[in-house]
Amino acid sequence: MTTNKNQSFFKRIIKSLTKANDLGKEAELLTDHDYDGIKELDNVLPPWWLYGFYITIAIGIFYTTKVVYFGAYKQADELNADITESNAQVEIYKNEHPELFKTDVVLLTDAESLTSGKKIFETTCLACHMIDGGGGIGPNLTDDHWILGGGIETIYHTISEGGRPGKGMIAWKATFNPEERQQVASYVISLQGTKPANPKASEGDIVWTKQ
Numbered sequence: 001m002t003t004n005k006n007q008s009f010f011k012r013i014i015k016s017l018t019k020a021n022d023l024g025k026e027a028e029l030l031t032d033h034d035y036d037g038i039k040e041l042d043n044v045l046p047p048w049w050l051y052g053f054y055i056t057i058a059i060g061i062f063y064t065t066k067v068v069y070f071g072a073y074k075q076a077d078e079l080n081a082d083i084t085e086s087n088a089q090v091e092i093y094k095n096e097h098p099e100l101f102k103t104d105v106v107l108l109t110d111a112e113s114l115t116s117g118k119k120i121f122e123t124t125c126l127a128c129h130m131i132d133g134g135g136g137i138g139p140n141l142t143d144d145h146w147i148l149g150g151g152i153e154t155i156y157h158t159i160s161e162g163g164r165p166g167k168g169m170i171a172w173k174a175t176f177n178p179e180e181r182q183q184v185a186s187y188v189i190s191l192q193g194t195k196p197a198n199p200k201a202s203e204g205d206i207v208w209t210k211q
C-alpha cells in the first residue's frame, strides 16, 4: 500500500509540473490542425518549463538594467583591475629577485673588477674570442666595429642573453651572476684599442668607440 501511495504522490508532483492531460482524453483535446496526418493536441505549456522561462526573462531585465543602465559591471574595470594586480605582482617579483633585473649597468674601471673580468675572459671566452680578444670563432673585440652594438649596457646584454641564434655566442646569464657579467663586459671594453697578436678583420656595421 505504502508503495502505491508513494507512487501516487510522485505522480501528483509530475502532474503539477507538467500539467499533462490524462491518457484517453485525446479526442477532446484534438485541434483541427492536421499536417499530412500529423495531428496536434491542445496541451498547455508545462509549468516547469514556463516558470523557467519567466525566470530567465526576469534575470534578463534585472541584469540589463543593472549592467547597462547603472554600469554595475564593466569589462574595462575588470581588465584594469587585473592589470594593476599583475603589475603589482611583477614589482614584488622584481624586488625579490633584483639580480635578474639589473638595468643600470655601469662601466667598472677599478683594477679589482677588471682583474675579475679578465679571469673570466681568459678561462671562458678565449675559446672563441682568443685570449687577447683578437677574435676567432667569435668577432674581434678590440676594434670599434660591433655586430650587436657597443657600450656597457649593450655588451652586458649580449653577454647575458647571447648573440644571434645559431652564431655560437650563447647566453651566459646562467653561468655568471650579474656582477661577474658586469665585470667581464667592462673588461671587454677595456680591450678596445689594444693590439692583439692575430686580429680578426672587423665585423659589424655598428661603430662604437669608448670615450
Ligand code: HEC
Residues within 6 Å of the ligand: 120, 121, 124, 125, 126, 127, 128, 129, 137, 138, 139, 141, 145, 146, 147, 148, 149, 150, 155, 158, 159, 163, 164, 165, 167, 168, 169, 170, 172, 184, 185, 188, 203, 204
Ligand atoms: C663558442 C664560442 C664563443 C664563446 C665561448 C664566447 N663567444 Fe662571444 N661571440 C661568439 C660569436 C660567434 C659572436 C658573434 C655573435 C653574432 O654574430 O650574433 C660573439 C659575440 C660576442 C660579443 C658581441 C660582439 C659584437 O661585435 O657585437 C661580445 C661582447 C662577446 N661575444 C663577448 C663574449 C664574452 C664576454 C664571452 C665569455 C663569457 C664570450 N663572448 C664567449 C662566440 C663565442
